[in-house]
Structures are given as C-alpha cells and as structure tokens.
Amino acid sequence: MAGLFDNQAAIYVDARPRYPSEWFSMLAALTPQHSVAWDAGTGNGQAAIGAAEHYKKVIATDISEEQLKHAIPHPQVHYLHTPSMMSDDELVHLLGGENSVDLITVASAVHWFDLEKFYPIVKRVLRKPGGIFVHALECYKTLPFPFESVGVGCEGQPLELDMEKKMSFEGLLKFFRSCSAFNTAKRQGVDLLSGEVVEELESAWGGAELVRTAIYKTYMLAGKVKL
Template sequence: MAGLFDKQAEIYADARPTYPKEWYSMLAGLTSSHTLAWDVATGNGQAAIGVAEYYEHVVATEVSKEQLNHVKPHPRIRYEHTPLSLNDDDLVKLVGGEGTVDLITVATAIHWFDLSRFYSVVNRLLRTPGGVLAVWTYSGFEVFPLFDVVFKRFSDTTLPYFDPKVKYVLEEYRTLPFPFERLDLGFEGNPKPMDMKREVSFAGFLRFLRSYSGVTTAKERGVDLLSKEVVGELESAWGGPSLIRKVVYKGWMLIGRVKK
C-alpha cells in the first residue's frame, strides 16, 4: 500500500466521507478502559480524531509521509510515520508496549496489509481482557436510481485497475481473514452494516471519484476513466453541477477481541 495514495493525498483528505461520531461512541462502550488507542494507517487522521474523543491518548501511525502532511493536530493524538522497514518489536514499543492498547482501529485500509504480520502485532498490543480491534470499509453507495445506473457503468470501468486486494472491499469484508473472537452485535459473525450519509455537491463527489486508487492507476497507464465525456454523463444524471445530493455510503465493520 505504501505510496499508493501519495499522489492523491490532498484530494483524499478533502473528498472522503466522514465517519459518524456514533461509531466511536459504540466502540468506546466495548472496551474495558479508555487509556490508549492505536489508529493504524491513519491517512489524514480522520478516524484518530473521532477516537480521541473517548480515549486519553491516541497513537496514529501511517506509512505514507505525504498523507501525514494533511493531518489535523489534536492534543491527545501522537502521529507517527511507520515505514514498512520498521520491525515489529520497534512498532510495539512505539505504540505503547505489549498489552497496553484498549482499542485498535483500521479505517478503510486493512485490505492492503500483510495480514499475518499485522494480526501478530495486534495480539501483542491489545489489552486482555477488554481490548478491541475494529476494522471497517465502505463499498459502493446510493444516490438515487437514475444516477446509480449511470454510475454503475463508470464503476465497472475501474475494476481492471484495482489491486487484487480490493476484492475484500468489494465483498464487504465478508471474506477478509479475521482470526479474532468476533463481536457480531447481532449479525451472526458477519460484518456489521454501517452506512454513512453525507450531503455533497457534484464537484465534491467528483473529487471523491478522483481519489479512487483505480482511477489513479488507470491514469498512470494512460487511460483517463474520468474523461470529459464521462464526467458530463455523470453530471447530467446528477442533475447539474450546483445540485446538492444526499449520498449513502455503504459501510461494513468487523469487531473482535484476542481469542482466549
């Protein structure tokens, strides 16, 4: 994943939907203490800031220096650059030491990870009992039927340019390896549906599309998936550039504890 979002880091920070405050409140209610949280692949720090409302200290780590250039400072957040060359022992020490972390969050990123390595670190860091790992993503969205049909045609053109690991997102994290004691919260072990609603202009929505890794990869290969013609078709279906629409991003969350 390192470097994948560097080129669109500024767009990414501006365009991606904000995670609801209720998510963090729910997660805080699942941990036995609220001393230390670790937000992994923090990007612009969006999730870390939400977590910081409920935890005394938050360590927010990111492999991309460019992403960290766009974070929002917060008195309870310590941002750290963690290059892939950093070994696991040093990472554990950097975050806080073994068995010290109450909550670990990964927002829309775990599908890029070396999962076996990451999960090994999670098992070392999470407080037992009482610590929680929460990972989430969003896959697709709904605006209104006419636009959704037009968007589907565009979305299909991006699929050949996505990394194979994106399949976990397209499958709503249902197939993501997750070797923890799941807290299904009534969903029989399946990812918990976590929709996000946001009112956006067409210009804002277009910035969101430009932050797609598939769109960036295609452009690097000489293919403009958001050509003038495609943008025009999407804008027409939207109803015009000045119209504000309610977009429902379809989210999914997995929550677990270290197995006993």
C-alpha cells in the same frame, strides 16, 4: 503502497466521508479502559479524530509521509510515520509495548495490509482482557478475522451500517479522484474522468450545483483476542 496515495493526499481529507461519532461511542462502550487507541493506516486521520473523543491518547500510523502531512490536527492524536521496513518489535515499542492498547481501528486501508504480519502485532499490543480490534468499510465477508466476537459482527458476517455525506457534484469528483483505482489508472495513462465521462456524470447527477446526500454502505467487524 505509500506511493499509491501520495499524489492524492491533498484532496483525500476533503473528499472522504467522516465516520459518524456514534460509531466511536458504541466502540468505546465496549472497552473498560480508555487510555490508548491505535488507528492503523490512518491516512489523513478521519478515524483517529473520532477515537480521540473517547480515548486519552490516539496513535495514528501510516506508511505514507505525504498522507500524514495533510492529517487533521487534534491535540490527543499523535501521527507517526511507520515505514514498511520497520520491524515488528520496533512498531510494538512505538505503540507503548505489549498489552497496552485499548482500541485498534483500521478503516478502508485493511485490504492493503499483510494480515499474516499485522494480526500478530494486534494480538501483542491489544490490552487483555478488554481490548477491542475493529475494521470498518469495505465488504468484509471474506476477510479472515480470528478474533472473538464482541457483538459487532463476526468472521463472515460483518455488521452492516450506513454512512451519509452531503456532497456537491464537485465533491463527487473529488471522491473518485481520491480512490486508488483512479490514481493507478492515471499512472498507466488512462483518465477515468475524461471530459466526456464527467459530462455524463453531471447529467445523471442533476447538474453541477445540486447537492445530494450520498449513502455509503459500510461493514464493520470488531473483536477481542481469544484467551
């Protein structure tokens, strides 16, 4: 899936909303230790820099080198390229070994993951007891989540949250252009934001100069390894 996001990597970091700091404060309160966090499928690092406010070291991984080139710099965040051919043992070693990670986060990238391959790695590296694994974004009501609930949603019943972002009309267009559906259609010769569509959107928005507050409906699941 790396190539799918390479062409839009440069605008991704500006177009996407930042995760609220209080989300990370809530999650940090659930882990007894705050040494290492792993943000899997980090993209440009929006979740990684939030975790870095509470954890001494954040390992932020992605299969897309182009996304990582545009990652948000932070002294506590270590961005690492993890190509799809990397073995499970290599990845576990890269993350510090088994039982070494206090918090694992995955944002909207989780729907691209091979969960049968990913979940066993989570269970290997997550600190036991006390380590927490978290998904955010997307409607995760049907996502398999074989982890013990920590009070932040459970399998089939994610916690519903709102995420706000002030944006101009141009910001809205950037958000659409950062989506995988837009890039996929473009590769197939279909322009989802043709001149006619943009004009209709601008009229519905209320004009190109108007700044609105967009509310993203988000869903979160957090859990720990069942002992």
